[in-house]
Amino acid sequence: MRKIxxxxxxxxxxxxxxxxxxxxxxxxxxxxxxxxxxxxPHIASTTPDKGLLQxxxxxxxxxxPGQISPDTIEPDLAESWTANPAGTExxxxxxxxxxxxxxxxxFTAEDAAYSIKRAANKATSSYxxxxxxxxxxxxxxxxxxxxxxKNPVAGFLGYVANINGGNxxxxxxxxxxxxxxxxxxxxxxxxxxxxxxPQQYVRLVANKQYFRGAPMLDEIMYRYIPSxxxxxxxxxxxxxxxxxxxxxxxxxxxxxxxxxxxxxxxxPGELSTLFLNITEKxxxxxxxxEAIAYGVDRKAIVAFKGAGTSREAVSVVPSGxxxxxxxxxxxxxxxxxxxxxxxxxxxxxxxxxxxxxTTLTGMETFIExxxxxxxxxxxxxxxQLVEHATYHSQIRKDLSPLVHYQAARFPIADVYLTQxxxxxSIVGTPKAVTNFSHCNVADDEIRAARIETDPAKQKELWxxxxxxxxxxxxxxxxxxxxxxxxxxxxxxxxxxLKGSLNLAPPVTEKTHFLN
Amino acid sequence: MxxxxxxxxxxxxxxxxxxxxxxxxxxRILPGDPAQLILGDQASREAIEALHxxxxxxxxxxxxxxxxxxxxxxxxxxxSMVTGQPVLAxxxxxxxxxxxxxxxxxxxxxxxxxxxxxWAAVRRNRFVDYVVRIASLAGLSFPAFVSAVILLFLFAIxxxxxxxxxxxxxxxxxWTQSITLPAISLGLNSAAYITRVTRSAMLExxxxxxxxTARAKGAPERIVVWRxxxxxxxxxxxxxxxxxxxxxxxxxxxxxxxxxxPGLGKLIVGALSQRDYTxxxxxxxxxxxxxxVVNLLSDLAYGFVDPRxxxx
Numbered sequence: 001m002r003k004i005x006x007x008x009x010x011x012x013x014x015x016x017x018x019x020x021x022x023x024x025x026x027x028x029x030x031x032x033x034x035x036x037x038x039x040x041p042h043i044a045s046t047t048p049d050k051g052l053l054q055x056x057x058x059x060x061x062x063x064x065p066g067q068i069s070p071d072t073i074e075p076d077l078a079e080s081w082t083a084n085p086a087g088t089e090x091x092x093x094x095x096x097x098x099x100x101x102x103x104x105x106x107f108t109a110e111d112a113a114y115s116i117k118r119a120a121n122k123a124t125s126s127y128x129x130x131x132x133x134x135x136x137x138x139x140x141x142x143x144x145x146x147x148x149x150k151n152p153v154a155g156f157l158g159y160v161a162n163i164n165g166g167n168x169x170x171x172x173x174x175x176x177x178x179x180x181x182x183x184x185x186x187x188x189x190x191x192x193x194x195x196x197x198p199q200q201y202v203r204l205v206a207n208k209q210y211f212r213g214a215p216m217l218d219e220i221m222y223r224y225i226p227s228x229x230x231x232x233x234x235x236x237x238x239x240x241x242x243x244x245x246x247x248x249x250x251x252x253x254x255x256x257x258x259x260x261x262x263x264x265x266x267x268p269g270e271l272s273t274l275f276l277n278i279t280e281k282x283x284x285x286x287x288x289x290e291a292i293a294y295g296v297d298r299k300a301i302v303a304f305k306g307a308g309t310s311r312e313a314v315s316v317v318p319s320g321x322x323x324x325x326x327x328x329x330x331x332x333x334x335x336x337x338x339x340x341x342x343x344x345x346x347x348x349x350x351x352x353x354x355x356x357x358t359t360l361t362g363m364e365t366f367i368e369x370x371x372x373x374x375x376x377x378x379x380x381x382x383x384q385l386v387e388h389a390t391y392h393s394q395i396r397k398d399l400s401p402l403v404h405y406q407a408a409r410f411p412i413a414d415v416y417l418t419q420x421x422x423x424x425s426i427v428g429t430p431k432a433v434t435n436f437s438h439c440n441v442a443d444d445e446i447r448a449a450r451i452e453t454d455p456a457k458q459k460e461l462w463x464x465x466x467x468x469x470x471x472x473x474x475x476x477x478x479x480x481x482x483x484x485x486x487x488x489x490x491x492x493x494x495x496x497l498k499g500s501l502n503l504a505p506p507v508t509e510k511t512h513f514l515n
Numbered sequence: 516m517x518x519x520x521x522x523x524x525x526x527x528x529x530x531x532x533x534x535x536x537x538x539x540x541x542x543r544i545l546p547g548d549p550a551q552l553i554l555g556d557q558a559s560r561e562a563i564e565a566l567h568x569x570x571x572x573x574x575x576x577x578x579x580x581x582x583x584x585x586x587x588x589x590x591x592x593x594x595s596m597v598t599g600q601p602v603l604a605x606x607x608x609x610x611x612x613x614x615x616x617x618x619x620x621x622x623x624x625x626x627x628x629x630x631x632x633x634w635a636a637v638r639r640n641r642f643v644d645y646v647v648r649i650a651s652l653a654g655l656s657f658p659a660f661v662s663a664v665i666l667l668f669l670f671a672i673x674x675x676x677x678x679x680x681x682x683x684x685x686x687x688x689x690w691t692q693s694i695t696l697p698a699i700s701l702g703l704n705s706a707a708y709i710t711r712v713t714r715s716a717m718l719e720x721x722x723x724x725x726x727x728t729a730r731a732k733g734a735p736e737r738i739v740v741w742r743x744x745x746x747x748x749x750x751x752x753x754x755x756x757x758x759x760x761x762x763x764x765x766x767x768x769x770x771x772x773x774x775x776x777p778g779l780g781k782l783i784v785g786a787l788s789q790r791d792y793t794x795x796x797x798x799x800x801x802x803x804x805x806x807x808v809v810n811l812l813s814d815l816a817y818g819f820v821d822p823r824x825x826x827x
Binding site: 128197223227434 | 545556599678
């Protein structure tokens with residue numbers, strides 16, 4: 001009997017584990033994906049990968065932590081910079097004494113130049129398009145980098161900020177490791193890559209030599225937990241300190257009721273747009289496109305999606321971007337006019353429009369709501385649901401006359417306008433990005449704005465471009481979906497969080513636990 | 516015995532070849548472009564085509580097939596298109612998680628299922644039988660992911676006995692803590708299955724002449740049931756357990772997701788959604804091998820439990 005009792009005690013001890021800890025120094029983040037992708041900042045394009053890599057890398061400049069506006073740009077690896085009046089020659093003065101992780105030496109202009117070239121190379125980067133205007137990146141001396149542009153670039157500093165191709169890698173590490181770099185990314189940021197366990201986590205440790213000072217946290221555990229409910233439960237049980245939320249209003253309402261928890265719908269908002277292929281029947285008729293624009297009730301969609309997590313679209317570019325026309329002349333909801341237009345176009349009994357759509361939950365409920373709205377004006381939306389990868393491939397082959405796409409981009413109007421509305425980006429063409437509508441009505445303005453150096457004139461060009469696109473109904477912008485996150489309120493982020501272009505809250509050297 | 520093994524091995528090779536070819540074709544017929552998915556939606560078509568060249572996807576499909584088969588024969592399963600890691604290394608890194616979950620839940624299924632099935636058969640059409648039959652039906656129809664969430668809610672949130680993230684390793688205690696809930700969740704399902712098979716196999720055997728003979732010669736009921744009857748009922752039970760093991764390996768994906776455990780299920784679903792061709796091909800070979808091996812093991816087990824079965 002005593003033996004059994006003793007064995008029971010051992011089992012009990014094994015089961016309860018040893019959780020006692022002094023000051024908490026490990027931040028555990030729960031991310032909503034099954035595994036890491038390619039951990040190379042010049043390739044990573046998903047929320048989970050970008051969110052993680054921001055802790056490891058710096059840009060030449062950065063958006064102030066927690067902010068997404070290019071107005072907040074401040075020094076990062078570059079202490080200061082100057083540009084010639086034409087905006088085609090940029091000189092960056094690199095901070096002295098910054099060390100690359102894992103003893104890969106000091107970060108110098110050499111590394112910066114290498115990084116820019118790597119990000120501009122289509123063989124090593126997903127963001128090579130962003131650097132198509134870069135003529136050269138030259139090392140002037142150890143701490144001076146000169147970038148020469150073929151033409152001025154709107155908001156150029158954004159491309160060398162701590163996001164996407166602007167992330168600075170260490171040359172020695174990237175050259176030595178080649179393809180292996182994405183398995184052991186080496187940067188200069190506050191946290192260093194330490195360990196990757198497939199389908200479980202990436203562990204980062206503090207970079208004690210970080211140039212802004214040693215981080216107050218010792219470690220970040222970045223856990224991959226694809227199930228929304230498991231992430232919530234683990235958060236509730238105290239196994240996670242910060243989680244990526246299920247992207248809907250009910251999650252916010254539920255999570256807000258938990259004690260000691262902060263919930264935030266943060267920037268950037270991902271703009272949902274219905275792109276209409278202007279070259280294909282029956283959408284080639286402007287009256288049909290106008291009818292669809294009049295038939296979409298943005299207010300009702302926001303009410304449906306939840307006012308705390310979404311907001312109405314203001315233009316064909318998301319709100320708050322440099323150059324967004326915040327009062328663009330979007331079509332008002334007017335079902336009567338919509339029906340009249342359809343009749344005029346020769347569809348008194350309505351018509352059917354096909355869309356190939358992803359089964360991604362949040363997006364699917366949206367298209368169902370749109371389907372119901374369009375039904376009222378006599379447009380039958382034939383929604384063909386396919387799995388996400390199929391959707392991505394088919395909408396790029398012009399198989400879907402109406403494409404619903406949801407995206408946030410670097411917050412300068414040029415990026416959104418170029419990728420979605422410049423005729424050079426039309427799907428199927430060599431420079432194709434995501435112009436699904438075959439829109440070509442604002443090319444002149446978009447291209448002129450891109451190289452315009454007078455901010456006022458540039459803004460005017462962008463405004464005209466947006467008006468023309470709206471008028472031609474290349475796209476019907478509907479609503480913006482914010483990014484939902486929650487964290488324990490004993491975690492002091494060390495800055496004021498409004499948003500993050502890397503789509504996950506930054507963790508800085510000042511982030512720490514209060515008790 | 517040796518001849519039997521050789522024949523089975525030859526059959527396995529043919530099966531593998533057929534599966535390989537089938538998978539190779541199917542993944543390429545699926546719409547979706549791995550390069551597009553890797554580079555994301557801001558990459559230009561030029562960049563995507565550059566990656567096609569690097570991944571060899573610009574080659575004619577016959578050529579791709581030939582080089583794939585050639586490499587496979589040399590034991591080179593290639594590297595994952597997404598992570599760049601060797602396929603075999605990726606699989607091996609999560610395989611132990613799948614194996615231990617499968618074995619523990621199957622063991623749980625047998626330990627619970629066999630006695631319950633025997634008990635129900637002996638008490639046929641009595642109260643116990645009805646309870647067991649209804650319970651096992653409920654166990655079968657209850658989706659594993661629902662029981663998983665309920666288990667988590669009770670044991671990890673309400674009572675805090677086990678962690679929500681069931682992926683701890685390193686010590687026996689950590690391992691036990693991590694495997695208990697997932698194994699119960701999957702194990703209850705297999706227990707239900709095994710209970711039903713055991714019950715029907717036992718019912719058949721209990722009506723055989725030799726059972727009546729055993730009873731007539733005065734053997735105690737305990738001996739009749741457990742020695743004479745159950746031994747003869749084991750063959751169908753082993754068949755089913757073997758078959759069930761292959762489905763457990765494949766069907767554990769929901770359990771892996773809810774309990775945040777690594778495993779083959781998640782690996783294959785991830786590879787599918789990323790259109791990671793090399794990964795999918797490699798995984799299918801491993802699945803096929805697993806099914807072949809499990810079937811072989813159950814065939815060998817027949818010979819072990821029933822001397823009348825001659826392998827050869």
